[in-house]
Amino acid sequence: LSPHCSTKMKLKEDLNPMLLLLFHLMVWIYTVISFLPSYLFSWVFQPGDGFYGSEEERAKRPKAISTSGRPEGPYRAVSAAKRLVTSLHPGADTLDKMFEYAVARFPLRHCLGTREVISEEDERQSNGKVFKKVVLGEYRWLSYEDTLTAATRLGSGLASLGQQPKSNIAIFCETRAEWLIAAQACFAYNFPLVTLYSTLGGPAVAHGLNETQVTHIITSRELLETRLKAILVEVPRLQHIIVVDDTPTTWPGFPRGVSIHNMAAVQKLGARPENASAERKPPLPSDIAVIMYTSGSTGVPKGVVISHSNIIAGITGMAERIPNLCEEDTYIGYLPLAHVLELSAELVCVAYGCRIGYSSPQTLADQSTKIKKGSKGDTSVLRPTLMAAVPEIMDRIYKNVMTKVEEMSCVQRTLFILSYNYKLEQLAKGYSTPLCDRLVFSKIRSLLGGQTRVLLSGGAPLSAATQRFMNVCLCCPVGQGYGLTETCGAGTISELWDYSTGRVGGPLVCCEIKLKDWVEGGYRSTDKPHPRGEILIGGPNVTMGYYKKEAKNQVDFIVDGNGQRWFCTGDIGEFQEDGCLKIIDRKKDLVKLQAGEYISLGKVEAMLKNCPLIDNICAYANSGETYVIGFVVPNQKQLQVLAQQYDIRGSWEDLCSSKAMEELVLKVITEAALAAQLERFEIPRKICLCPEPWTPETGLVTDAFKLKRKELKTRYLDDIERMYGGK
Template identity: 50%
Template sequence: MNPYLLGIFAPIVMSILFRNAKNGKKRGLPVEVDGEPGYAIRNYRFLKPVESAWEGITTLAELFEQSCKLYPSKHLLGTRELIAREVEVSEDGRSFEKFHLGNYEWLSYGEAFEAVCGFSSGLVQLGHGKEERVAIFADTRAEWLIALQGCFRRNITVVTIYSSLGEEALAYSLNETEVSTVICGRKELKKLIDINGQLDSVKRVIYIDDDGISSEVSLAERNTNWKVTSFAEVEKVGRENPSDSDMPVSADIAVIMYTSGSTGLPKGVMMNHRNVLAVVSAVMTIVPGLGSKDVYLAYLPLAHILELAAENVVVAVGGSIGYGSPLTLTDTSNKIKRGTKGDASQLGPTVMTAVPAILDRVRDGVRKKVDAKGGLAKRLFDFAFGRRLSAMNGSWFGAWGLEKILWNFLVFRKVRAILGGRVRFLLSGGAPLSGDTQRFINICLGAPIGQGYGLTETCAGGTFSEYDDMSVGRVGAPLPCSFIKLIDWAEGGYLTTDSPMPRGEILVGGPNVTVGYFKNEEKTKEVYKVDERGMRWFYTGDIGRFHSDGCLEIIDRKKDIVKLQHGEYVSLGKVEAALSECPYVDNIMMHADPFHSYCVAIVVASQHALEDWAEKNGITFTDFSELCKKKETLKEVLGSLMKVGKKVRLEKFEIPAKIKLLPNAWTPESGLVTAALKLKREAIRKEFSEDLSKLYTS
């Protein structure tokens, strides 16, 4: 064929193929299930739920040992060398801790297995009994995974607790599970000492050696009755006095995972080895090419099931795990010393997981830099982005083939360098990812994003978008370990008979559905049910709808729906997700009162966007807090929210009539968001109750 004609017709053919791949493939198939009537879907590839991808492997302990024997000399656990810890003082007198970090230092699979066996035997020497529970209360790091696997080899149940958990929830979690041994880092040890008098069962504390931890250790030894031992010492004693392993079976409880919860005290979700292994096995069938050459950057909390499952997947294929943190992730992260590489740049990961809030920050950071450059650079970026977006949407006018390669090299190469330049797959979970952010990351990083849907109660497993699914706003088809069923929620107006898509409350069934809540039989019976076939179902409280190809879309949540004074229903989560597109919003919590006809909102302001607006409009201010209180600022943000609301077709009563603008970000440490950065509504309402009251009365 004439090369000129080929150049004309090739994009058209690619567009047709893209549309067929996007719209024609059945990813989920309807299936008959017993029990409560509803509309159920399974993965189109599998007749029954997957439980294990490896013959003879039924527990996480067996899976870890298998990989260590298969890849003994391969890198497994990487930790960056801490060269220096420095304190910088800003012009306004505030001090910031900065890290000068070096290269990654690695433990091989063989060395990691020796460390795990040593730690496991060390627990015996320390006096920890098999029937006693261990709590891991620390940031994500290599010792976390070593401790977890060490406990598994003794068939010890591990209680996982977010390092950001508040004092009341921390004491509650440790006391409810009667933990006798706690493994922690420096800041966590300080928290434990502060609540020492509230802890009923703790006998031993194993601290992970950190710079400056000796003062906390001395304080614990003076003021508590605990036996305080270093992680390294436990491992050393265990190596010198090895004990035979006492391996678990699939039905044994591996983890009691305490969620940070969006309401009230945390609940402990009991997961057995079968539950987590089912999810790990299912993900293995979905992500193509995952193998021993992959490098994974671990920085999300290991106390969150998303991270725990992801790291076990990497271990299963013989990949490498390099540890980092959200505050040292990139070259410009808050705690990285100027001139020092961030974790991603240093490691060069090929695979990552992320929560939407972090991907939103990457998107906003890139856009801010592009806008600041302006001129030709901005026009070139916008043009290249527009061409790639057209291609991804199936248009033959988009950038295909050589043009795609050209734009990737000229424009998007620097964006990819932010995360190390080698990322080939991203998994997003924990909350809905906006279509705008998904497309932005797809284009700029040149990597697909797999959106997943699951809960702690389903070991993060439910649905997962497949590698070739380029649609946005959906969370994919059922994982091979799951059935997904919708049941009617008549009160909210969601029915499985709705046309053109069945809608209703989402139920997840399969071997990944966990055992229940620890010491909470009433709540367990309320949301866990077993059907006539013996399949266990979890009632999520989320509302979804099935697309014609079998993919699920999350459209609402029962708990987030509030009825206003005149009978209108407002879905708070849906509105928050829509209004988060406002450039002035860093975070937002909607509030609806049944005794009023309108909504209000607490808005965490985006500092750079508002300061840029103020500068352009000649508005003077001494600090950002003052800017957030100005009437003209409130008017501008409220107007922008209304504009965004109209654009996405929100009803007038769904758009906040009044707002309170905050200058400081919500962090897990503040207790206002979870470790996965989800809103803790009750905590925010309590914290800002006076402000919310004023918004309705002013």
């Protein structure tokens, strides 16, 4: 049985036989013509030199080995079996040295790019809502030399405003070039950088600022006026606010004792001879670089304390999994820089002289919500070669394309599905499909600019269907990774030639991984056919712990007899024969029903999110009940089509509150769950349809689009009681 059978697309039985015959004839002719070059190519290039062999051959190659020989590990990457790798460049053991190394090598190359805003206008929708639309121009670039100058002047200016080395400074800002410039300034002047998500609510921001006792904060004009201004009275230590935008120059209506400065003015202050010549005290590798506040998916955000050496080790491991990384690459930055995945990815790019063009989820593609119709999105203009994404964004791309496939004519749809399945088979054999790529998939590939060669996925598990779609239709490998803020985002990344799904690859060269028995959940390293248990990550990328949370540090962080730090992730994994890790459960997502069955909420959600009718889903189970329920954000187009089929009319809100629609959607979900081979007790028995999408702004998901279960439970408490019969 082909390993791709579950992800192959099905053809309708009434397809034109002549069309099928014509397609197979074209494939046969192409195969005959390309056979000899491919055969010779496979002899010239051995595995590891660009020719990767069949999927069966690739699956046999070890990605990691247990250094103890025992099933629980620890497991290391084969290339780092004797010694973990901790640095990218000789002597560059802190982040300021790493950036100076890059500037010395690539002084005049593009470093940071921002698109020019040509015009903005309000566009009224048919439902009365008003959306802001923009027309954007070309990217304007700062060279590596320019970026270093801007960062040095900002650091000097902050010092002139009283910011002291080893004293915390906060950044509360959207992802943009100024964010990374500010970070490099803080790294160079040894100001520990407190990062806060731009979507955090007021109480969470105030908590982070007060806990870290910051006196200086870097922010944007919008966040200052809409979020920060309202909580200033709750943060009495704050003295200086540095606004990254150019205007205005005066800020009326703010509390006494708080000075507000434009970033450009602070840089001018730092450029003065008397300030620029002041002695700088650079950091040591063991000094704190970042205190990164988590997005708070399980309560109040925690500050993770990360040293320079931690980040250097983490990005060293990540860089090793990206082949041919060089100054010719272009990266598009749009995920939150306060998230460890985005910050690490951008620092990797800087270390290798890549250029980083900035974007946002609202301007990413031509069809994005803020792009005026007929204008180009950021990917079309930038044409990136490297990109990081969370599964939520890739799932959206997948569903949008598949919806358009359904709308194609019979002939177009047939050709697409035949080409898709043909390419799956060729990928399994280790072959490329340039003809299909050019004739069939080039338009889909152009959604991300047409030049993407590596797509890195992190933040949550990626479904098999979405991963296969990205491999086939976007014509680029997807490196699925696993890591946490507590490990600098580093843990594992699948090797780019490994097209297997449901796995996250072997350990990075900077760390090692072992399994710890979790008897209560029934996971042991002695399990057959694969060892299972809680995942523990150890190595120089494991961070210093939580800020002012000593009791929690004692529980979550362990130091072994060799002095190596380990982080207990709370995730359950299994190691497979080739050393690849598979995430199979999470302690906090496991709920025991009244009858004794364990439900993995994350597993249920991952399986059901592939259903076209579902944009997002949160499974919920009460241990005192006998069944699972769910909150569902339905796909608007698919739900309206379903309503039309059963002649159910009404507004979007009316459809989502309709009992009849709930029953119809539940029937579709049940069919999808059975097809995904969920157990009967895992399938939601009742659901609630939620008309509003869950975005970081609603506070129901994190910036990485992870569910905030506590907030979701609070929001839908009345519905939970209804679905559980008032209990």
